[in-house]
Each structure stands twice: as structure tokens, then as C-alpha cells.
Amino acid sequence: MLEKLASQSQALDRALAGEELSLKDGVEIMEYDNLHILGAAADLARRRLVGESVTFAASYYMNYTNVCAASCQMCAFYRKGGEEDAYTLTPTQIEARVADAKRMGATEVHIVGGFHPDLQLDYYEEMMRTIKKEHPELNIKAFTAAEIFFLSKLTKTSVKEILTRLKEAGLDSMPGGGAELFHPDARNQIVRGKCTGQEWLDTIEQAHNLGIKSNVTMLYGHIEKPEHVVDHLIKVRELQKRTGGFLTIIPLKFSLDNTELEKGGNVSQECSSVYDIKVIALSRLMLAGVLDNISVYWVALGKKLAQVALANGGNDLVGTAFSEEIYRAAGKPTGSSLDELAGMVKEIGRIPIQRNTHFGTVRTF
Ligand code: SF4
Numbered sequence: 366m367l368e369k370l371a372s373q374s375q376a377l378d379r380a381l382a383g384e385e386l387s388l389k390d391g392v393e394i395m396e397y398d399n400l401h402i403l404g405a406a407a408d409l410a411r412r413r414l415v416g417e418s419v420t421f422a423a424s425y426y427m428n429y430t431n432v433c434a435a436s437c438q439m440c441a442f443y444r445k446g447g448e449e450d451a452y453t454l455t456p457t458q459i460e461a462r463v464a465d466a467k468r469m470g471a472t473e474v475h476i477v478g479g480f481h482p483d484l485q486l487d488y489y490e491e492m493m494r495t496i497k498k499e500h501p502e503l504n505i506k507a508f509t510a511a512e513i514f515f516l517s518k519l520t521k522t523s524v525k526e527i528l529t530r531l532k533e534a535g536l537d538s539m540p541g542g543g544a545e546l547f548h549p550d551a552r553n554q555i556v557r558g559k560c561t562g563q564e565w566l567d568t569i570e571q572a573h574n575l576g577i578k579s580n581v582t583m584l585y586g587h588i589e590k591p592e593h594v595v596d597h598l599i600k601v602r603e604l605q606k607r608t609g610g611f612l613t614i615i616p617l618k619f620s621l622d623n624t625e626l627e628k629g630g631n632v633s634q635e636c637s638s639v640y641d642i643k644v645i646a647l648s649r650l651m652l653a654g655v656l657d658n659i660s661v662y663w664v665a666l667g668k669k670l671a672q673v674a675l676a677n678g679g680n681d682l683v684g685t686a687f688s689e690e691i692y693r694a695a696g697k698p699t700g701s702s703l704d705e706l707a708g709m710v711k712e713i714g715r716i717p718i719q720r721n722t723h724f725g726t727v728r729t730f
Pocket of ligand 1: 433434435436437441442443470478479480555559
């Protein structure tokens with residue numbers, strides 16, 4: 366039945382036959398107006414590839430500084446350093462935060478920050494060692510490829526040496542932030558002072574080659590065109606074929622409040638829920654068989670829409686996001702217990718599984 370209905374779209378037919386989708390196919394899918402059929406195709410692919418479980422990690426988010434040399438138009442988080450609420454955590458504060466993470470039952474700490482213009486590599490190495498000394502079992506998922514690239518330029522040290530030293534100090538994996546959209550036509554309108562898409566990809570490829578696995582994000586719902594989203598997914602797919610180093614893709618809905626894109630009138634409202642679901646479904650179909658974890662970031666979508674996204678191609682909820690400050694800066698509530706996330710999954714008839722950073726099972730519910 367599904368195959369017959371979907372035959373109105375050649376691209377969806379190809380997706381259902383398990384073929385790799387081109388840029389043209391992806392754009393056709395983004396412009397396809399029957400969300401029911403698109404969602405059903407993505408859900409079928411999800412079922413075939415990863416089954417009925419929905420995973421999530423017990424994650425503690427720590428933003429070590431909000432001081433940033435860049436000033437991206439889509440960011441509500443950064444400060445220049447002189448403001449009352451500008452901050453940089455000291456090693457003692459980091460120790461206290463990580464003790465909090467352990468008390469909350471986190472298995473990973475997710476650490477990102479701004480591009481601090483004064484912090485040198487030893488600050489980051491000490492951070493890694495401080496955490497590992499007290500909590501060697503915690504997975505340290507730290508520093509976006511954009512932060513690593515900035516640090517490389519700041520310290521005039523190669524990306525490879527920085528990653529090697531951080532790994533020796535305790536870095537286990539990397540988050541997927543800073544990817545935004547790789548295509549320069551979109552990227553140049555939303556970031557200012559951040560690496561190019563190609564530089565992000567080159568940096569993460571080096572991390573993968575050193576055995577550091579990572580996530581990858583995709584920021585959508587601002588000024589982009591369909592081809593920019595599809596181009597991003599194709600670049601992720603090509604890199605994944607070379608390294609196998611991505612653990613999951615996390616499409617991130619652009620959050621409008623307090624950003625320059627909002628203040629400058631470039632974006633006046635957040636994208637529709639229909640667009641959110643299309644992006645999740647498209648991600649599933651474009652990456653099928655190459656990167657099979659499609660994450661739904663409930664913090665950005667809200668819990669109810671996140672459930673719908675799980676029924677349209679998603680299979681992961683990212684995590685508990687204890688203490689998330691970046692989305693909070695843009696007006697979103699954050700933090701959720703494992704039981705709440707498990708409840709969300711059970712409500713839609715799927716199987717909740719707490720996972721570790723590398724998608725191994727920690728606990729079933
Ligand atoms: S998105 Fe990151 S790099 Fe850009 S201004 Fe915000 S904190 Fe800085």
C-alpha cells in the first residue's frame with residue numbers, strides 16, 4: 366500500500382527501494398507536500414534499520430564559558446566578556462558541576478562553550494584531568510569541532526596536536542555542535558567569526574581518524590533553502606562513509622528568541638511543525654544505511670512534537686540535558702528525568718532504552 370501511494374514521488378520510490386538519494390531527490394522530498402506518506406516512508410525505513418527502541422542518554426550539560434570571540438546572528442548565548450552575566454568556570458567550579466552530574470546519575474558530561482579569546486590549551490587539559498581524576502567512568506563529550514578549530518588558530522597549534530593532547534588528558538568523544546549548515550550561502554548569513562563548513566568537516570574527520578567519535582548537528586528553520594539542508598546531509602553521509610565516526614545526527618530547530626536574526630528582522634518566526642517533521646523524515650531517508658541514528662532534540666521541539674518526530678523517522682531522544690544553558694538563553698525549558706523520557710517513549714508504543722554515549726544499552730525500562 367505504502368509503495369503504491371509513494372509512487373507519486375520518484376525520490377520516495379527510490380528511498381523505499383533502499384537506493385541512495387541525490388541532491389535532486391532530497392530537494393524533491395523537501396518539496397513533497399504529502400506529509401503522511403513522507404512520514405510513513407521514513408517510519409518504515411526506521412523500523413527496518415533500527416527497530417522499535419528509542420534511546421536516550423543521562424547527559425549533564427556544562428557550558429564552561431559564555432565569553433566568545435565570535436558573534437553569530439543565530440546565537441543568544443554569547444557575551445563579550447564585560448557584561449554582568451559573562452562567566453568562565455574555574456577548575457573548582459567545574460569539579461563541583463561534575464559532582465552534580467554524578468549525583469544526578471549522568472553517564473556523560475557534554476561540555477561546550479564560546480570561543481574564549483584568552484584561554485589556552487592547558488585550561489582545557491586541566492579540565493579533562495580534573496574530571497577524569499574523580500570520575501574516570503564518566504564519558505567526557507567535549508568541544509565542538511568549531512571550538513577545536515578556533516583553539517588551533519588561537520594557539521597556533523595544529524588541530525591534530527590539540528586533539529591528541531586533549532585525548533591524552535581524558536577527552537572521550539565530541540558533541541556535534543557548530544556544524545550549523547555547511548553550505549556557505551546559508552552559513553554566511555547565520556554565523557560570524559566561526560569556521561567554514563569545510564573547516565568543520567576537516568576538523569571532525571581528524572578527530573574520527575584519531576579514534577574520537579562524535580555527533581553532528583544540523584541547524585534548520587531560519588533563512589535556509591531546501592537544497593542547503595540536503596547538501597548538509599550529503600556531506601555528513603560522505604564523511605561517514607570514510608570514517609564511520611558519527612554516532613548520530615541531531616537536527617536542531619532554530620530557536621528565535623534573543624538572537625540577532627530576530628532583532629534584525631531576518632527571521633520573524635520559528636519554522637512550522639510540518640517543516641520540523643519533514644527535516645527528521647528527510648534525514649532518515651538521506652542517511653539510511655550509512656548513519657542510522659536520527660536524534661530528535663526534545664529540548665528544541667518540546668516533548669509532544671518530539672513524540673511525533675519519533676513516529677516520522679526518529680529513533681533517539683539525545684538525553685536528559687540536565688543543566689542546558691544555550692537553549693535556556695533562547696527561552697526554552699530544559700532538563701528532564703530518565704523516567705519522564707521513558708514515559709514519553711512508552712506513550713507512543715515504543716521501547717525506551719537508556720544508552721551510553723556510544724549507543725550501548727545501559728538500562729531498559
Ligand atoms: S554560536 Fe558559538 S561561536 Fe557563535 S556566538 Fe554563539 S557561542 Fe560563539
